[in-house]
Amino acid sequence: xxxxxxxxxVGRTFSRKSAGTDVPPPAAEGLKFIPGAExxxxxxxxxxxxxxxxxxxxxxxxxxxxxYWHIFLFVRDGLVITIELTVIxxxxxxxxxxxxxxxxxxxxxxxxxxxxxYVEIIxxxxxxxxxxxxxxxxxxxxxxxxxxxxWDALATYHSNPIVLAVVGLVICYGAYMAEIxxxxxxxxxxxxxxxxxxxxxxxxxxxVFVILPQAIRVVLPPVGNEFIMLIKDTSLxxxxxxxxxxxxxxxxxxxxxxxxxxxxxxxxxxxxxxxVSARVIAWLERRRKY
Amino acid sequence: MSEPIIHIENVHKYFGRVHALRGINLxxxxxxxxxxxxxxxxxxxxxxxxxxxxxxxxxxxxxxxxILLKTAQNINAVRRxxxxxxxxxNLFAHxxxxxxxxxxxxxxxxxxxxxxxxxARDLLAKVGISDKATCYxxxxxxxxxxxxxxxxALAMNPKIMLFDEPTSALDPEMIKxxxxxxxALAREGMTMLVVSHEMGFARAAASRCIFMDEGQxxxxxxxxxxxxxxxxxxxxxxxxxxxxx
Ligand SMILES: Nc1ncnc2c1ncn2[C@@H]1O[C@H](COP(=O)(O)OP(=O)(O)O)[C@@H](O)[C@H]1O
Ligand SMILES: [Mg+2]
Numbered sequence: 195x196x197x198x199x200x201x202x203x204v205g206r207t208f209s210r211k212s213a214g215t216d217v218p219p220p221a222a223e224g225l226k227f228i229p230g231a232e233x234x235x236x237x238x239x240x241x242x243x244x245x246x247x248x249x250x251x252x253x254x255x256x257x258x259x260x261x262y263w264h265i266f267l268f269v270r271d272g273l274v275i276t277i278e279l280t281v282i283x284x285x286x287x288x289x290x291x292x293x294x295x296x297x298x299x300x301x302x303x304x305x306x307x308x309x310x311x312y313v314e315i316i317x318x319x320x321x322x323x324x325x326x327x328x329x330x331x332x333x334x335x336x337x338x339x340x341x342x343x344x345w346d347a348l349a350t351y352h353s354n355p356i357v358l359a360v361v362g363l364v365i366c367y368g369a370y371m372a373e374i375x376x377x378x379x380x381x382x383x384x385x386x387x388x389x390x391x392x393x394x395x396x397x398x399x400x401x402v403f404v405i406l407p408q409a410i411r412v413v414l415p416p417v418g419n420e421f422i423m424l425i426k427d428t429s430l431x432x433x434x435x436x437x438x439x440x441x442x443x444x445x446x447x448x449x450x451x452x453x454x455x456x457x458x459x460x461x462x463x464x465x466x467x468x469x470v471s472a473r474v475i476a477w478l479e480r481r482r483k484y
Numbered sequence: 485m486s487e488p489i490i491h492i493e494n495v496h497k498y499f500g501r502v503h504a505l506r507g508i509n510l511x512x513x514x515x516x517x518x519x520x521x522x523x524x525x526x527x528x529x530x531x532x533x534x535x536x537x538x539x540x541x542x543x544x545x546x547x548x549x550x551i552l553l554k555t556a557q558n559i560n561a562v563r564r565x566x567x568x569x570x571x572x573x574n575l576f577a578h579x580x581x582x583x584x585x586x587x588x589x590x591x592x593x594x595x596x597x598x599x600x601x602x603x604a605r606d607l608l609a610k611v612g613i614s615d616k617a618t619c620y621x622x623x624x625x626x627x628x629x630x631x632x633x634x635x636x637a638l639a640m641n642p643k644i645m646l647f648d649e650p651t652s653a654l655d656p657e658m659i660k661x662x663x664x665x666x667x668a669l670a671r672e673g674m675t676m677l678v679v680s681h682e683m684g685f686a687r688a689a690a691s692r693c694i695f696m697d698e699g700q701x702x703x704x705x706x707x708x709x710x711x712x713x714x715x716x717x718x719x720x721x722x723x724x725x726x727x728x729x
Contacts, residue, residue: 385574389633392536393588393640394564403587407578484578484620 238476244469251462261455265446273440273463279356279428279438280413280467284421288343290364291370291371296401298376309372316369321362327364329355329434359431367424374420378413379405411482422468428466441462485551488677489514489533489644495544497530497699503539504530504697512644517676519686523722528679529694532646533604533693535677539670546717549643564592567637571649575621581608581632582617585639593640600639607635611665627658631665638669645669647678680728683711695719 254262297309316324333353340348382405390400432441443460449451488511497505504527512518520528530659534546538560546553576584585604589595595603595663608614609633613624621629630650637645647666651659663685670676670689680686686693687706693710695703695718703716714720 383572383574385570385572386576388538389568389570389574389576389636390588391560392538392563392566392568394560395588396560401592402590404576408576411578416560447548454536484622 195213209460236309238473240469240476241473243472244466245463247465247469249431251459251466254459254462261450261452262459265456265459268446269439269442269460269463270438272439275356275437276425276428276439277467278367279359279363279431279436280421280425283347283428285295286360286364287367287371287420287424288417290368291375294368294372295375295379298372299379307349313327313369313372316366317373319366321366321427322433324366325359325362325430327432328358328365332358332361351383355435359434359436362434363424363431367420367427371417371420374413374416375409378409380407380414397417414475414479418472418478421475423468425471426464485717486513488512489549489672490720491547492531492535493545495531495534497527497534497539497679499512502697505534505608507620508543508544508584508699510694510701512677514643514675516691517670517674517678517689518692518694518728519690520677520694520696521681521686521710521722521726522702526696527699528696529648532568532677533676533681535644536563538568539677560592565643566641567640567642567645569630569633569637569647569650571653573626574620575633577621580618580682581613581624582619584632585636588636589639594717597621603639604635607638608632610632610638611635612661624653627644627656627661630654630658630662634662634665634669644675644677647676647680648679649679651680651682683726686711686720695722697722 228279255266256263294309294312297305298313300306300309333351336348336351340346340351357378386404386408388401390404391397395403427439429440437445439460443456447456450456490510490512492508492510495505496503506527508527509530512516520531522528530539532594534553535548536539537553541553549564550563553562574667574703575581576587579587579623580599581679582604585607586597586600587626589596589600589603605614605617608617611634613628613631615626616624616632621632624632634645634650650666651662654662659682661684666678667689673680676689678685678690690707692704694701695706695710695714695716697718703710711723712720714723
């Protein structure tokens with residue numbers, strides 16, 4: 195059955211455009227073909243690339259401390275911000291995506307309409323524009339709303355760039371995640387839900403104990419893909435006053451005028467984050483037991 | 485005769501323009517085994533699925549164990565009394581055989597883990613696959629999966645069991661092991677509705693056979709009579725075709 199791998203690869207390459215369609219189609223009758231259950235070697239050969247890049251960064255910092263070690267010391271708080279931003283946003287993205295995905299398959303027309311509208315609108319606006327909107331426009335909207343309802347706490351609202359960046363990332367990525375979850379849930383053979391219902395389980399019980407545990411396995415590759423894209427897309431928040439890795443790099447370059455070294459190191463640091471994540475995700479995918 | 489445990493009165497069911505059930509009347513009493521025959525698309529599955537509310541009928545009346553389905557406050561209460569076995573097994577793919585049997589016992593019947601597991605092991609032994617308790621469905625043959633599926637339904641202590649073509653997805657050599665389990669169940673006095681074209685099973689276990697065509701019950705009677713000397717032309721034609729297989 196080559197189609198599964200085909201879909202998986204399409205998902206990896208074009209995830210932005212095809213989010214939601216990059217989940218493999220439901221297996222015919224039960225799950226006779228188990229992707230990933232075929233025997234795999236224990237050691238993931240791509241770890242060598244991770245090791246090579248980390249080694250390169252280390253060697254640069256040891257043998258060329260000026261400027262590489264100095265750059266690293268300067269940008270490391272930005273590196274922490276980038277990691278925090280990614281992890282915190284991702285937790286909320288999963289929650290929002292789950293709610294949105296369940297909304298998209300809901301029979302209730304109001305819930306279905308609201309979640310579909312959310313997905314359609316958000317997917318139509320560039321992430322950078324959304325981040326800028328949250329940073330520059332949202333505080334003003336909140337303040338005028340506060341004045342209108344005479345609520346001082348809102349009227350005197352002062353924006354926190356990190357919070358607004360998280361909000362922007364979560365709302366944008368949540369829409370793509372909703373589509374991934376929707377497709378994942380729909381890919382589970384409908385007989386699974388019927389069997390659960392026929393045993394007397396409620397809709398929620400069959401979702402929580404039968405459908406979602408199986409859907410998680412299906413959505414793991416595209417969800418992992420989103421995580422890696424999120425790491426990279428957090429660099430956009432450097433435009434809205436968040437001192438992440440990219441912004442700290444720009445600050446260092448402005449003071450020392452050495453773009454080649456700065457941006458090479460920044461690129462390598464992002465590469466370490468994404469390569470390590472990719473290996474962890476690949477490991478999670480291989481760990482499944484049924 | 486006592487009150488029927490299933491009472492179906494003039495039931496109609498539409499799927500959009502498709503009129504899948506056209507005025508079905510059927511009473512099933514406790515301990516009866518009713519085998520339903522009929523060509524593909526005649527509404528057999530739809531009838532079974534209406535009985536445990538996987539489909540909602542459009543008009544008429546279905547009463548299961550004294551509960552009128554249309555007004556059933558808690559549909560899940562009805563489903564607990566009615567076990568269903570599907571053509572495609574539908575075992576929970578992410579759970580072992582044992583976990584397949586314990587999940588609903590614990591979440592729906594609220595049995596403690598120990599009790600649910602003991603019950604599950606007893607049932608797996610009964611259907612003859614104790615040694616596969618820790619296997620996942622993908623590690624079992626079709627016949628083994630279907631026996632686990634039967635045990636899973638029985639674990640809820642249903643009063644009625646519905647079987648929708650339980651052997652038609654199986655390789656020939658596995659059909660018998662499933663039919664034997666069903667036969668044993670019938671002999672114990674379980675009330676059963678079975679959609680199946682296994683003539684041997686019908687003759688051995690059925691108290692009544694029903695022939696359906698185009699959403700209607702065309703003919704019904706004891707298995708010997710219906711299978712050997714049907715009165716309706718459509719039944720004769722169908723049975724001669726099935727027997728040729
Ligand atoms: N979910 C559905 N949506 C639309 N039509 C359906 C659905 N289920 C069954 N039907 C139609 O209802 C009729 C009866 O189907 P079914 O009960 O599955 O027949 P059988 O089990 O006897 O083969 C068929 O014409 C079928 O196409
Ligand atoms: Mg059918």
